Amino acid sequence: MKLGVIGCGKMAEAIIRGVIESGLHRSGEICGSDINRRKLGRLAKKTGILACSSNAEVILKSGVTVLAVKPQDISKVVSELRAAKARSRLVISIAAGVRICTIQQAIRNARVIRVMPNMPCLVGGGMSVFAAGSRATTADCRVAQRLFNCLGDVLQLSEKQLDAVTALSGSGPAFLAYCLDSMIDGAVREGLSRRIALKLATQTMFGTGKLLRELGTDPADLIAAVASAKGTTAAGLTVLESSCLRQALVRTIRAAAKRSRNLSGVGNP
Ligand SMILES: NC(=O)c1ccc[n+]([C@@H]2O[C@H](COP(=O)([O-])OP(=O)(O)OC[C@H]3O[C@@H](n4cnc5c(N)ncnc54)[C@H](OP(=O)(O)O)[C@@H]3O)[C@@H](O)[C@H]2O)c1
Numbered sequence: 001m002k003l004g005v006i007g008c009g010k011m012a013e014a015i016i017r018g019v020i021e022s023g024l025h026r027s028g029e030i031c032g033s034d035i036n037r038r039k040l041g042r043l044a045k046k047t048g049i050l051a052c053s054s055n056a057e058v059i060l061k062s063g064v065t066v067l068a069v070k071p072q073d074i075s076k077v078v079s080e081l082r083a084a085k086a087r088s089r090l091v092i093s094i095a096a097g098v099r100i101c102t103i104q105q106a107i108r109n110a111r112v113i114r115v116m117p118n119m120p121c122l123v124g125g126g127m128s129v130f131a132a133g134s135r136a137t138t139a140d141c142r143v144a145q146r147l148f149n150c151l152g153d154v155l156q157l158s159e160k161q162l163d164a165v166t167a168l169s170g171s172g173p174a175f176l177a178y179c180l181d182s183m184i185d186g187a188v189r190e191g192l193s194r195r196i197a198l199k200l201a202t203q204t205m206f207g208t209g210k211l212l213r214e215l216g217t218d219p220a221d222l223i224a225a226v227a228s229a230k231g232t233t234a235a236g237l238t239v240l241e242s243s244c245l246r247q248a249l250v251r252t253i254r255a256a257a258k259r260s261r262n263l264s265g266v267g268n269p
Pocket residue numbers: 006007008009010011012033034035036039055068069070071073076077094095096116117118119170
């Protein structure tokens with residue numbers, strides 16, 4: 001098997017679908033395991049991957065193994081993998097807040113890569129950032145890059161930057177959805193139906209992201225370009241500035257990054 005996935009939930013399904021749809025691997029080259037046999041059976045039926053009877057079977061069968069269980073389940077899974085005596089494997093963990101050294105110490109000689117993907121991976125619009133462990137090779141990094149490129153954009157950074165990454169691109173979809181939801185509430189009060197407001201707001205968010213990316217525009221320049229003196233945008237921006245939304249969002253990212261550091265046992269600098 002080229003690819004094995006342990007934990008067949010939402011993110012695993014996104015990875016498996018992305019890999020198959022992009023043509024990186026065929027379904028027959030992928031296997032998976034999950035403590036929930038019904039969920040595993042459903043995914044195997046939907047995607048055509050091989051359902052394994054244990055996590056150990058997955059790592060022993062696969063060239064690359066992705067750990068896609070929740071962070072609180074990682075220690076149980078890695079002790080099963082240690083017992084399977086799977087050595088010198090490439091293990092890619094997407095578990096938020098689980099440090100590379102935790103997995104490296106548990107699975108002897110494993111080459112470990114830690115990835116922080118995000119929810120838009122489910123629709124191919126993801127942002128994944130990975131950090132390589134000390135044993136991971138350049139070829140391993142290329143494997144991670146190719147794998148997560150099937151789900152969107154990929155960037156390699158150092159592990160110490162992953163807490164800020166977790167706050168911005170990992171949790172970011174929820175923060176942006178919060179802002180969008182509030183703007184929709186405002187538009188409904190101004191007379192639009194929720195359905196129409198949702199369409200306008202999501203397309204506006206999508207188009208704004210596309211414009212900033214494709215033209216390489218600085219967000220401050222975009223704000224200045226949309227807001228003409230004494231116009232509608234300027235009137236709205238005055239309220240945003242007086243409500244201290246900028247400071248609130250800075251604090252939001254700080255709180256999420258702090259929580260990520262706490263979860264990974266690093267604490268605050
Ligand atoms: N969702 C996101 O937006 C996102 C973003 C970035 C990173 N991540 C990371 O991605 C990982 C997976 O998240 P998810 O949202 O895909 O979670 P999920 O949908 O809950 O999937 C995890 C799966 O693992 C199964 N599982 C639990 N213990 C297991 C074990 N010992 N052996 C095998 N399978 C086991 C779970 O079964 P049960 O349901 O029966 O427990 C579940 O089916 C997490 O570590 C998360 O931090 C998620």
